[in-house]
Amino acid sequence: MSAELALSPRRPLLLRRFAGVSPVIVVAGTVLALIVLAALLAPLIAPYDPNAVDLMSPYEGSSPAHWLGTDASGRDILSRLLYGARISLAGPALVIACSMTAGVLLALVAAWCGGKVDAVISRLIEVLFAFPGLILAVVAVAVFGAGFWAPVVALSIAYVPMVARILRSVALRERNLPYVAALQIQGVPAPRIAVRHLLPNLMPMITVQAGIGFAYAMLDLAAISYLGLGLQPPTADWGVMVAEGQSSIIEGYPQESLYAAGAVLVTVVCLNLVSGWVAERYDVRGAEL
Amino acid sequence: MNTPRNHEPPPLRSSSPRFRGHPEMTTLDIQDLRVAVPVRWGSKTILDGVSLTIAPGEALGLVGESGSGKTTSLRAVVGLLPRGATRSGTIHVNGTDIGTLSKAELRRFRGTQTAVVFQDPRAHINPLRSVGDFLLENLVEVQRKPRAEAERTVRGLLVDVGITDPERRMRQKPYELSGGLLQRVMIAAAMAAEPSLLLADEPTTALDVTTQEEVMAILDEQRKARGLAMLFVSHDLDLADAVCDRIAVMKDGRIVEELGAEGLRQQASHDYTKALIAARPRLQVSVPSGRPYDEKPAAAPLLEVAELRKVYRVRPATGTGHEDLVAVDSISFGLPRAGSLAIVGESGSGKSTTARMIVGLAQPTSGRIVVDGDEWQPGRLSSAERRRRGRLVQMVFQDPYSSLDRRQSAQDCLREALAVHGHLPKKQRDQRVAELLDQVGLTAEQGRALPRSLSGGQRQRVAIARALAADPSVLILDEAVSALDVSVQAQVLELLDRIRRELDVALLFISHDLPVVQQISDDVLVMHRGEVVESGAVNDVLSAPREDYTRRLIDSVPREGWQPRRRRTTPAAPDPVEVP
Amino acid sequence: MPARWPLFVLRKVGALVVTLLVSSLTIFLALHLAPGDPATAIAGGTKPNPENLARIRAEYNLDDPWWSQYLHWLHGIVTGDLGTSMVYKTDVSTLLTARVGSTALLVLYAGALILVFGIGLGVLAGLRGRVTRTVINVVTTVAMGAPTFVVAIALIAIFATTLDWLPIYGTGEGLTDRLAHLTLPAIALSLSYVAYVATVTRAAVDEEKVSEHVETAVSRGTPQRLITRRHVMRNAVAPILTVSGLSIAGLFAGTAVAEQAFGVNGIGSLLVDASAKGDLAVVQVISLFMVAAFVVVNAVIDAVNALLDPRTALEGAAA
Numbered sequence A: 001m002s003a004e005l006a007l008s009p010r011r012p013l014l015l016r017r018f019a020g021v022s023p024v025i026v027v028a029g030t031v032l033a034l035i036v037l038a039a040l041l042a043p044l045i046a047p048y049d050p051n052a053v054d055l056m057s058p059y060e061g062s063s064p065a066h067w068l069g070t071d072a073s074g075r076d077i078l079s080r081l082l083y084g085a086r087i088s089l090a091g092p093a094l095v096i097a098c099s100m101t102a103g104v105l106l107a108l109v110a111a112w113c114g115g116k117v118d119a120v121i122s123r124l125i126e127v128l129f130a131f132p133g134l135i136l137a138v139v140a141v142a143v144f145g146a147g148f149w150a151p152v153v154a155l156s157i158a159y160v161p162m163v164a165r166i167l168r169s170v171a172l173r174e175r176n177l178p179y180v181a182a183l184q185i186q187g188v189p190a191p192r193i194a195v196r197h198l199l200p201n202l203m204p205m206i207t208v209q210a211g212i213g214f215a216y217a218m219l220d221l222a223a224i225s226y227l228g229l230g231l232q233p234p235t236a237d238w239g240v241m242v243a244e245g246q247s248s249i250i251e252g253y254p255q256e257s258l259y260a261a262g263a264v265l266v267t268v269v270c271l272n273l274v275s276g277w278v279a280e281r282y283d284v285r286g287a288e289l
Numbered sequence B: 001m002n003t004p005r006n007h008e009p010p011p012l013r014s015s016s017p018r019f020r021g022h023p024e025m026t027t028l029d030i031q032d033l034r035v036a037v038p039v040r041w042g043s044k045t046i047l048d049g050v051s052l053t054i055a056p057g058e059a060l061g062l063v064g065e066s067g068s069g070k071t072t073s074l075r076a077v078v079g080l081l082p083r084g085a086t087r088s089g090t091i092h093v094n095g096t097d098i099g100t101l102s103k104a105e106l107r108r109f110r111g112t113q114t115a116v117v118f119q120d121p122r123a124h125i126n127p128l129r130s131v132g133d134f135l136l137e138n139l140v141e142v143q144r145k146p147r148a149e150a151e152r153t154v155r156g157l158l159v160d161v162g163i164t165d166p167e168r169r170m171r172q173k174p175y176e177l178s179g180g181l182l183q184r185v186m187i188a189a190a191m192a193a194e195p196s197l198l199l200a201d202e203p204t205t206a207l208d209v210t211t212q213e214e215v216m217a218i219l220d221e222q223r224k225a226r227g228l229a230m231l232f233v234s235h236d237l238d239l240a241d242a243v244c245d246r247i248a249v250m251k252d253g254r255i256v257e258e259l260g261a262e263g264l265r266q267q268a269s270h271d272y273t274k275a276l277i278a279a280r281p282r283l284q285v286s287v288p289s290g291r292p293y294d295e296k297p298a299a300a301p302l303l304e305v306a307e308l309r310k311v312y313r314v315r316p317a318t319g320t321g322h323e324d325l326v327a328v329d330s331i332s333f334g335l336p337r338a339g340s341l342a343i344v345g346e347s348g349s350g351k352s353t354t355a356r357m358i359v360g361l362a363q364p365t366s367g368r369i370v371v372d373g374d375e376w377q378p379g380r381l382s383s384a385e386r387r388r389r390g391r392l393v394q395m396v397f398q399d400p401y402s403s404l405d406r407r408q409s410a411q412d413c414l415r416e417a418l419a420v421h422g423h424l425p426k427k428q429r430d431q432r433v434a435e436l437l438d439q440v441g442l443t444a445e446q447g448r449a450l451p452r453s454l455s456g457g458q459r460q461r462v463a464i465a466r467a468l469a470a471d472p473s474v475l476i477l478d479e480a481v482s483a484l485d486v487s488v489q490a491q492v493l494e495l496l497d498r499i500r501r502e503l504d505v506a507l508l509f510i511s512h513d514l515p516v517v518q519q520i521s522d523d524v525l526v527m528h529r530g531e532v533v534e535s536g537a538v539n540d541v542l543s544a545p546r547e548d549y550t551r552r553l554i555d556s557v558p559r560e561g562w563q564p565r566r567r568r569t570t571p572a573a574p575d576p577v578e579v580p
Numbered sequence C: 001m002p003a004r005w006p007l008f009v010l011r012k013v014g015a016l017v018v019t020l021l022v023s024s025l026t027i028f029l030a031l032h033l034a035p036g037d038p039a040t041a042i043a044g045g046t047k048p049n050p051e052n053l054a055r056i057r058a059e060y061n062l063d064d065p066w067w068s069q070y071l072h073w074l075h076g077i078v079t080g081d082l083g084t085s086m087v088y089k090t091d092v093s094t095l096l097t098a099r100v101g102s103t104a105l106l107v108l109y110a111g112a113l114i115l116v117f118g119i120g121l122g123v124l125a126g127l128r129g130r131v132t133r134t135v136i137n138v139v140t141t142v143a144m145g146a147p148t149f150v151v152a153i154a155l156i157a158i159f160a161t162t163l164d165w166l167p168i169y170g171t172g173e174g175l176t177d178r179l180a181h182l183t184l185p186a187i188a189l190s191l192s193y194v195a196y197v198a199t200v201t202r203a204a205v206d207e208e209k210v211s212e213h214v215e216t217a218v219s220r221g222t223p224q225r226l227i228t229r230r231h232v233m234r235n236a237v238a239p240i241l242t243v244s245g246l247s248i249a250g251l252f253a254g255t256a257v258a259e260q261a262f263g264v265n266g267i268g269s270l271l272v273d274a275s276a277k278g279d280l281a282v283v284q285v286i287s288l289f290m291v292a293a294f295v296v297v298n299a300v301i302d303a304v305n306a307l308l309d310p311r312t313a314l315e316g317a318a319a
Helices: A013-018 A023-045 A077-113 A115-129 A133-144 A149-175 A178-186 A190-226 A238-250 A255-281 B070-077 B103-112 B131-142 B147-160 B166-171 B179-192 B209-226 B237-243 B271-279 B351-358 B383-390 B410-420 B426-439 B444-448 B456-469 B486-503 B514-520 B538-543 B548-555 C005-032 C038-043 C050-059 C066-079 C092-127 C130-144 C148-161 C174-209 C212-219 C224-261 C267-277 C280-308 C310-318
Strands: B028-039 B042-054 B059-064 B086-093 B114-117 B197-201 B229-234 B246-251 B254-260 B303-314 B323-335 B340-344 B366-371 B393-396 B474-478 B506-511 B523-528 B531-537
Touching: A023 A077, A023 A255, A077 A115, A077 A149, A077 A190, A077 A238, A077 A255, A115 A149, A115 C005, A133 A149, A133 A190, A133 C005, A133 C224, A133 C267, A133 C280, A149 A190, A178 A190, A178 B383, A178 B393, A178 B410, A178 B456, A190 A238, A190 A255, A190 C148, A190 C224, A238 A255, A238 C148, A255 C130, A255 C148, B028 B070, B042 B059, B042 B070, B042 B086, B042 B229, B042 B254, B059 B070, B059 B237, B070 B086, B070 B197, B070 B229, B103 B131, B114 B179, B114 C212, B131 B147, B131 B166, B131 B179, B131 C224, B147 B166, B147 B179, B179 B209, B209 B237, B209 B548, B229 B237, B237 B246, B246 B271, B254 B271, B271 B486, B303 B351, B323 B340, B323 B351, B323 B523, B323 B531, B340 B351, B340 B514, B351 B474, B351 B506, B383 B393, B393 B456, B410 B426, B410 B444, B410 B456, B426 B444, B426 B456, B456 B474, B456 B486, B474 B486, B486 B506, B486 B514, B506 B514, B514 B538, B523 B538, B523 B548, B531 B538, B531 B548, C005 C066, C005 C280, C066 C280, C092 C130, C092 C174, C092 C224, C092 C267, C092 C280, C130 C174, C148 C174, C148 C224, C174 C224, C212 C224, C224 C267, C224 C280, C267 C280, C280 C310
Parallel strands: B059 B229, B059 B246, B114 B197, B197 B229, B340 B506, B340 B523, B393 B474, B474 B506
Antiparallel strands: B028 B042, B028 B086, B246 B254, B303 B323, B303 B366, B523 B531
């Protein structure tokens, strides 16, 4: 089948790569790019200092001066959202960088060595898997105190088994393909086979997992901030903003909580959509964490 | 079961004008069938005007290489076309145009008029339901037979297809049965529906050759006993020839030629058919080598294997602890410089394990491997040691699709292989890559292509070039041509023979396919359940086998004038054992 | 019952016990190594006198080596003596028994929602026409990105301002009132899991629909309802069961957020509170309890799956 498909007319690379992509994915990708851009450029584009308190104008609605209104202390919600994007994205990025690195390493080592090494790693993964990320984070906070680092470190550890479990099985399948055996017979050193052949072929799966994992990490970190165990007020962070604004909802001013919750929701949905598209494009299956 | 063929009505030709417009006189009448499936850019034609007819009780063999559209033709009859496929043309079964049937009528039609025997019974039988449930479903749910009566019928059918303990088998789950037994179950299920048309889609392709003969014999016998018409799809011309009244040869979605099964080779007039017949090596069983029996080659062999043994520890099917599974049991052989030795056996014979032990992909439990006078020590190999051995022995694998890194072009693959065995200046290296590509008959443009845009045969050529990059003295070919179409297979075999002659490379050919082995090898080693049954010059072993198993193996190869026969009254079918 | 099943379950139970022991050790050590002197924390006040401290150390065996303390703690857990809260100044077991009912009810409620709506929507999307499928796809895609606290905020915003059908705060008295109080928390807690289970269910149904054995059933004229029931749904059960189990097991940890958001007085909110206040004894017990719940639910699902598909038990043996 693939041999025949290869005969289909060739299109210019870029066009071929993005032709037929559903508009939903294009929109989701653009929104993600804009969010990242907003985080990077927050100091330049934010209209106000995110922590500038103006007790004279609390709970203002949308206006040309404050596009998204102000919170209970009169701080500009838009500016806080823009600045909040920075730390709200940085946390998950750190978590994913750490857990993916460790997960990929464990998976490759387990798949390559097999036997006892694989058995030990698999057992370790299984035990770690029993700790839901949120619980590990709560324990970490109890030990080290609330803040940015305790939950990030805890989640970095908690996500390793989810990543490694799936990657291990995929890496194992890849490792048992004859081309790897052929490279072994040639005498190509194992690390080189792993880095030059296994890793690139696992990249689609790793990308999809990183995307989905980022979304999960964002949700978990925001939830921890919301619980008051992560970042503390007055830091501009989406999770903190949701928690801070919650008491105002009853008083009829839901904007701060809703906008912050909306920011989390939109980011996560877009990430999931794009990850799903990558998965379909590269025929990656079973990447769900 | 050597009932003479052609006791049915004389062959009918679809081109015969007598039957145009009288579809009620035929069991199957396909006219101008066209099928296209959507692909990323537009649509692709799979069937391009196929017309064929099958008279009651007649068997038509539809033969062709992969992608010829033979399976699609069969599936179109029961409406199992790929999602989104478009269809035109008519299909009449017993006079009914199936295109005009309502959904309910179509269901009824499938349940009573036709029955399909698929290629892979393990995938095509629901793994979670018992064998009995599978067999009874049609009788109870479609034919509305009382359950007790249906069970009686099914038990009888199972005995008919050579299953001696129907009660136990019916209670078992499909995973507890071997592939050959499952295919018998599938045949019994097809018979249960009492159809008038049997559709068999490569029913024995996944089976070992001796099992193939059993299953084909049963299929043939049951079909004739019931007087069923059959559409038999196969890539194996000789096999189709043995069980069909007529043969239709397909290529690129068209039937290029229709032939009566008798004297197929003489009748063939179309170039493609002739090429197809010529490409397939013919088993010759009466040409002794003329070499004295048990003659030892004068020089010490290049590759010598002595008392090689591999034992796997497996968990037995019941209870705990370990059980030893002897995959290879103390085998010894020698391969002379530039010689050609084949190891022949069915699945589970240990032939691939032997190959893997020689190249260090599996650890021998005991025994010696001596190459070029140097004994290879077992144990974990360093990369340097692997490189040293790699310059002596290389291997080509069966599956051309997964033998290459899909992200690497052919020339990058060769460059990497060259780089491993010593640094060459860029210019020299590129020259060597071009030389290797040329040696295996690939163009420079094909060398720049990624594996996905190469055909199976081309990929296998890249794999051979990669093995040659190390300039080895021995090339191990583990079923290296088994996955290829016959015409491609013939070309690759020719290439291998040339490599042997021109580069003085000795070939160790691992295969299940006797005709191919006869063509490519001088000597043969027959393996069965881990042991060497018989060895010697290929032609001697084939013309005068000394062991029953070898004879059985030779007899089950389809060839001109061959008829499948049932040999065992009780099928000795061990429960499948998982080999790591 | 397949012959291998009891053996499979036995091995699962063994693995379960090992996992629980390792988990308990991890949790104990993590909190044991926490900075700060527990004796000072228990004594309270800024400058406890040394005699008092010594008495506390003796009472809580704080001078024993860590493994002795661990065994002591583990023995306590097994026999029902869960230790004493340093912050709330009562037995941990007293704290838990007062709250475990609400949390259990919340998990049951949310679990029921996941099973009914998750599997239901997934099956609908898998078996019905394109419109149903698209609508469910859109809804689940959005819902999957909606974590408990976001849904909670939205629900509070709606039910605090425009609708007042359901209470948005507190635990309630009596079963009906409690269920009413737990409705919004259960929805908030289960929504993303419902979406997840629905997606996996749909995928599993889709995969079975085009499987080869279904082709066989079609080619034999099997009625559609039987194909759907016996060959599609029956064979899709394993992945559906697995993710449903994982989701329900994950609910225990999620109760922390749901209870906090809606002011439900349960174990989850107690865990958050204890963690914020550094009440290690309480955090130890609750986190161990939640890990245990997660592991046990998963093991039960594995066992059921092996019963439904004996090949699973066989695979486990080959490893």
